[in-house]
Amino acid sequence: METKLPLHVSQRQQPQTTIYRFNTLVHSIALIALLCYRFSSLLHGQFNEFMAIFSWIVISFSELLHSFLWVLGQAVRWRPITRHVFAERLPRDSELPAIDVFICTADPTKEPTVGVMNTVISAMCLDYPPDKLFVYLSDDGGAPITLYGMKEAYSFAKSWIPFCNKYGITTRAPEAYFSELIHEDEKNSLNSILIKERKEIELRYQVFRQRLERAKDSGDASFSSGQNRPPIVEVIQDDAMEEIGENQAMMPLLVYVSREKRPSHPHHFKAGALNVLLRVSGIISNSPYILTLDCDMYCNDSTSARQAMCFHIDPNTSPSLAFVQFPQKFHNISKNDIYNELLRTAFEVLWYGFDGLKGPILSGTGFYMKREALYRSPQQKDLSHVTSTTNVGNSEEFIASLRRDYKTNAFDNDDNTLASLLHEARLLASCTYEQHTQWGEQANFLITEPEISFLLYTSNC
Ligand SMILES: O=c1ccn([C@@H]2O[C@H](COP(=O)(O)OP(=O)(O)O[C@H]3O[C@H](CO)[C@@H](O)[C@H](O)[C@H]3O)[C@@H](O)[C@H]2O)c(=O)[nH]1
Numbered sequence: 001m002e003t004k005l006p007l008h009v010s011q012r013q014q015p016q017t018t019i020y021r022f023n024t025l026v027h028s029i030a031l032i033a034l035l036c037y038r039f040s041s042l043l044h045g046q047f048n049e050f051m052a053i054f055s056w057i058v059i060s061f062s063e064l065l066h067s068f069l070w071v072l073g074q075a076v077r078w079r080p081i082t083r084h085v086f087a088e089r090l091p092r093d094s095e096l097p098a099i100d101v102f103i104c105t106a107d108p109t110k111e112p113t114v115g116v117m118n119t120v121i122s123a124m125c126l127d128y129p130p131d132k133l134f135v136y137l138s139d140d141g142g143a144p145i146t147l148y149g150m151k152e153a154y155s156f157a158k159s160w161i162p163f164c165n166k167y168g169i170t171t172r173a174p175e176a177y178f179s180e181l182i183h184e185d186e187k188n189s190l191n192s193i194l195i196k197e198r199k200e201i202e203l204r205y206q207v208f209r210q211r212l213e214r215a216k217d218s219g220d221a222s223f224s225s226g227q228n229r230p231p232i233v234e235v236i237q238d239d240a241m242e243e244i245g246e247n248q249a250m251m252p253l254l255v256y257v258s259r260e261k262r263p264s265h266p267h268h269f270k271a272g273a274l275n276v277l278l279r280v281s282g283i284i285s286n287s288p289y290i291l292t293l294d295c296d297m298y299c300n301d302s303t304s305a306r307q308a309m310c311f312h313i314d315p316n317t318s319p320s321l322a323f324v325q326f327p328q329k330f331h332n333i334s335k336n337d338i339y340n341e342l343l344r345t346a347f348e349v350l351w352y353g354f355d356g357l358k359g360p361i362l363s364g365t366g367f368y369m370k371r372e373a374l375y376r377s378p379q380q381k382d383l384s385h386v387t388s389t390t391n392v393g394n395s396e397e398f399i400a401s402l403r404r405d406y407k408t409n410a411f412d413n414d415d416n417t418l419a420s421l422l423h424e425a426r427l428l429a430s431c432t433y434e435q436h437t438q439w440g441e442q443a444n445f446l447i448t449e450p451e452i453s454f455l456l457y458t459s460n461c
């Protein structure tokens, strides 16, 4: 009988585990010696004066408190785990589950559109079947330049994606790729066709950049439409007449979402934006997995989607797995990084340690989340508890999307269906949708900002 090979393996980090444990042992001995000394001084010391007793109490209390905190901290150094995936063992592309990518942006003046579009393009370029990839951008600034940028990015991506696929480019955010001094792909062989094609595509990228710059300088498109505006949901396509279905052959679906903003309604920042994306994507693509990205990040490894699936779809993985977290890397940090701005402790030590315990905590960005985990706890076997209108609002279409057998009709190649779906999506993006529902109290992202700490109990990876 054929036995299925595992999609991933995990092993204890060595020699780190031994070093950490040895370090813990040495520190423990020193601590015990210190505490013995402290308490023996109580027995043998001269404590006639009030100040002497007072000092002893303060010092002993501080030492005990710090020792306790130190002991707690050792947990994350006790069993650090490294994981390896075997992406080549994944099923055929046609059997892979779909992924929705959520990108949030808030302000085109603080978050330049070129950078945001690099994030969008890097997500569209993930090494994943394009008909299984759906990229949503939430624009909390409601800025016309962002919508314009999406259209330009879509058009640039049509030549950029085939270029990346043809030459197996690793850095898929064009800005980062073109600013590399030595291109990875050039190291081994000097491929003249690649160099020629790269020049052409670089030229196209410059034109794309210039168009965005010009639109910004002209002022027409750059300003946000303010904090009082209706929702906009738009599917980015070549022209209005083109059917989504045709495009799916080579390009991921790209959707622009600007939720409704009214001064009288709290908008809950990024958490509020993610809620809206969750609902809107629910009736458009409803992918079982969601990648969340901030607009000042980009995917630096195009294989991350396949890597994440090695955990999510492996039958040996616990069904309580909620998300797969990827580490973040930062640029333009001073060389010595004395303030640990690269967050090395978090991403090179602590997260591996958490993984050996109950799983890492969510880092806010760069994670592949199971959609269902946002609606139920591991104890709840199905979603029957969230299908009433008081739970998730009164959109029939959205409630239907929570059923396992739900099939979206967004790709029916029918303009009327798409139009009515976008109409429904705008309702889901309205600022009153959540009123009088438990949305945000039980079911999703909007627990607190920052972060989704209530999900930790479901994470295992
Ligand atoms: O009203 C808002 C405010 C922010 N954002 C977006 O949220 C993301 C994170 O905001 P940022 O200002 O970049 O916060 P950082 O401190 O850099 O981000 C860290 O801290 C945040 C929580 O405070 C997390 O949400 C992020 O994922 C995490 O990277 C960005 O893409 C913003 O565009 C919105 O969509 N709407």
Ligand SMILES: [Mn+2]
Residues within 6 Å of the ligand: 294, 296
């Ligand atoms: Mn940020």
